[in-house]
Amino acid sequence: MHLSTFGLLALGAASVDAFRDTSPFFLASTSEVLANSANIKTSASLFEELSSSLSACPSEYYVVVNQPGVHSSDFSSRKSAPRLGAKMLGKDKSIRSKMSVNEVTGLLEVKQIKDLLEVKCQAQTTVIDGSSGSYPSYFESGPRVIDIEFPMLSLGSDRANQLSDNDGLISDIIDRIPSSSKYTLLYVTTPREFPETDSIVYESEDAYQDSVRMELKRDYSSYSSYSSASDSSNRNTSLFDEYQYFTPGIFMGLMASFLCLIILYIAISAVSSLQVPYAAFEKDTSSAAQKKQQ
Incomplete structure (x- = not known):
């Protein structure tokens, strides 16, 4: 070689x-x-x-x-x-x-x-x-x-x-x-x-803050990676993954309303299916009916 x-x-x-x-x-x-x-x-x-x-x-x-x-x-x-x-x-x-x-x-x-x-x-x-x-x-x-x-x-x-x-x-x-x-x-x-590739940290330039400098350090690289990961996840997920549109209360209310509508439909259908001849509401003037009245 x-x-x-x-x-x-x-x-x-x-x-x-x-x-x-x-x-x-x-x-x-x-x-x-x-x-x-x-x-x-x-x-x-x-x-x-x-x-x-x-x-x-x-x-x-x-x-x-x-x-x-x-x-x-x-x-x-x-x-x-x-x-x-x-x-x-x-x-x-x-x-x-x-x-x-x-x-x-x-x-x-x-x-x-x-x-x-x-x-x-x-x-x-x-x-x-x-x-x-x-x-x-x-x-x-x-x-x-x-x-x-x-x-x-x-x-x-x-x-x-x-x-x-x-x-x-x-x-x-x-x-x-x-x-x-x-x-x-x-x-x-x-x-x-x-x-x-090391983390970027905040350091104060004032001399009197040296004693608390360690408390002021922040890892901005991890924050940016978290933000980029969050933005990427938001772009790749739908609204149905982020929000809950059907809670148990709404679901139970819809089921109860559906049952009430079924009962109302059956009642209306039953009433509308009744058939009464128009002669039932007219006065019977026949001789047989007059004898019954007497």
Whole structure:
């Protein structure tokens, strides 16, 4: 696979902001490790692939780097991590296998990788605090896991310098590994936090209000999201979903009126069906009727 020298992430550097909740992963090894680069992978599928490759214990040393707060855009420049870039771009001739995933969805746990190596390869673990900048002058013979824990990258202007300094520390630690031993570098990251997505809060500029500033903070983003959600729901629902037109009282009144109308109809129909001849209202003048009257 050809990797461009203008960036460490040649598979997707043009769309660095396509996924905000993802982070890259890199693997470089002086051993033959079966690994396939990709633009995007889930953390579960990536760990499954790593488990299959690392279970064979291809190296004596495993440098597992945990760098939180990273986005693929941080590696779009060669100056961000030049030593790691040299390994991934084929400039380090000792590297025989490499793998890069631009966007890893979900969190790839470093502990899972260390537990896998400790169980499958019987490796011992050496933990190095990257923030202190101190590390052993030599490492005991392998199999061994060198766990480098870095703090989360800052969101300020020194972000690139901090990443470059961490890259230099990783390179110095790898130089402490005996040259006759093989190593595998696993660079694990977690997603970056974007400040523009944080909640906008109200803060008073008056000095005397500092003591009550926390009480004046309001989350306008949640309010706007609630308003937009409410407007969207109002547009998607009908009036019959919002209002109740037939209450139980109205329904019972309509039923009673309907029964009264039925009774009135039957009564009118019965009265109108009566048939009386007109002769019934005339006086009978026959001789028989006169005799009955007498």
